[in-house]
Amino acid sequence: MADSIQEFTDSRQRIMNSSRFMSIDSCPMCRKRIRIDSKRQPNEFCAKKRYIGYNKDDRISELPDDIVVHILSFLTVEEAARTSVLSSRWINLWEYTTRLKLDGDEGLAKLRRQYMFRRKLIESEERKYVRRVNRVLQSHKALTLKEFRIRFALQITDHAQVERLEFDLQDDDNYHFPEKLVSTSVNFKSLRALIFTNVHVSKGPIEFFLRNCPLLEKLIVCYSANLSNLQVCGSSLALKHLEIVYCYHLNPLTVSAPSLTYLKAATYDRLVLENMPRLVEVDVNRTDDDVSLRGLCSALSCFSQLETLRLTLLRKEKVRLLTANIFSLRRCIGFLFTN
Template sequence: MVQPTAATFVLHECDNSHNPSEDRISELHDEILVTILSRLTIEEAARTSVLSHRWEHLWTSITVLNFDVSNFDVSGILSENTWLGKRVLEIKRSRYVCWVNQVLKSHLGPTIEEFRIVFDLTDGCDIDSWIKFAIEKNVQRLELDLLVFHGRRCQMQQWYTFPTQCLGFASFKSLTALQLKNVKVTEEVFNYFLSNCPFLEQFCVIHSSDLVNIKVAGPSLKLKYLEISHCARLESIEISAKDLVSFKYDGKKIRMEFKNVPCLVEVLFGLPFSDLIIHNFSEFYGWLSHLKTLKLALAPERYQKEFPPKFPVLQNLKHLELKIYSCGRKSLLPFMSLIKACPFLYSFTLEAFWSLDFSIVRELEATEKCPHKCLKVVEFVGFVGIPVEIKAAMYLIENAVSLEKIIINPSLRMKGKPFDFEGRELLATDFVWRQQLSREHARQLGTKLHPGTKLVIL
């Protein structure tokens, strides 16, 4: 059964042919109707123009302009990188550009809250004019993601540099959130936004090849959420932001310094920088000790030496998430030493990415018990049910004396092509069978739970 969309609801309520007395929505003020339409997709909002003369231009004042790639069928783009595939991409790109230009030309509203451009574009597209449009409309949330599709996999590259000629517009003072992905962001542009956007709270830069040294500081800085990821030439980050709450960095090992971050409570580090944190924990302990949430990406095969068996105590940490990129050959139990360092931990999430064959997984030695009195929720994402996972799960079940819920998500997450336990490539039917088997392993693990502990299998 097809579920009605929000636009269908509006059309139904405003259809006077059945019962005019039921048309309550049309009695609302224009401002309220525009707010409602702004919650729809652009296409849905535009369809309401056929309702009546009053509705004809209401959609042109919507405050959310989300030109996301998900609005298009990209199946043709993801095919082999053939002449036909390139031609399909060119057609879809042309349609996307026409769609954006048409909507912007029709827009009559004085301001916009959100403006998103997410598509594979080339230097023939007039992106500068789109940004200028958003600036002139006092945009509050701006996202630019110029993802690039090649063949079967999405490859990241940057050809577009954020235009410096757009800087200096007074309208940038309305900006509260900025995301720039697959865009060349110079240090001049980066520093400009930090210095000239007094209400900027969220700043995200992903896949930018122009950043080398970043300094996040300023007396009027209101930044609360910062993400810097996959910037290949980056060498250093220095942060002094008294309001910063959350920080994410995913990339190579660089020099990183936190000087004044009293409100920082959430941090996420990807590989390989997380290795630097693990092996230099004491060096970063000053600000790590204040965290409430810590998320790390780790890989057992990266540790030629033993994983540190002991860490300084993190008294404030309540939520710990580990992404484990593993080949299935090494134990997960050493990573439990991080849990041991968090006496007041409330929730723990282990997300596993498996690859290659699991048949050579060796048996694991037991680890010493360490009661976790505050741990209430444990979640396994990508659960397969192989020995390394079962051992880690049993450790948590036996030591989390107050455990209330264990959540198991058996969706397989693997690097490269999915393989079975014997190393053979999985077909679609085998993949479904493997997931069913993973669910069965999860149910068997549920029999080991203490009374009162709830098992949730997603």
């Protein structure tokens, strides 16, 4: 596996060094025709035919490049890249898509379940996936990515500027977020959304992202056993949406973020909430001891914009206690009780 990671990094480095990669002319947002890279043409004969004319009924090939690229952005990378076989018009359009979804890992997860003990087979399949990711990153040319998703996250490299970073390992509950990653000089400055699902990530990397991503608006951590003692604090945080759910060892979670409008904390651990003047919606699970419930209510009563509170309690008899306290809230329109 170590080899594969090295391979991944090396090939990425090569691309970053090549001048072709950052050609401004090739930016699809510049509304220019994307020029076919002469090196990539199969041979010189078909160059004569390029862009001369399509079949009259071929509306899709007639659409401007940026629109075709936009359409291809909704396909998986494999499917988008396969369109290069359609005709010379399509040969490199897929390389400019603004979303890179490398979801080819579904088969891999199935394989892991089926052949748990055949380590070699699984490793060879994993290598194949890494090669494919490398392959895509080598060819890909968009300057900004709206989304970069690897369902088998190994190493994130500096692919121009990433706006949304999502780690989603639904079928693998053993993946630990590589903490080395965040100490590198990767440029995360344009990151707006950061999502960890089923990835064990500890407070270190998350607080790194909070410190180094001035535009970060959305942070979601879902199912991480490693996370404890997290502090989402900072007077200059742009964070608007925070969800920390199913992280069972949080105790405590401290949040102090002036721009936050939505907070979801599905945890029965202790919450310390302060300085969130714009908070509109809160969704929390609470323990049913009176002290923590009173504490929560008095903390929430300071947030004057709060409109919706969803509360999941363990026992119903606490409702009365709650309503007694909740009147201090300005407006409160939603409750949910389980059991």
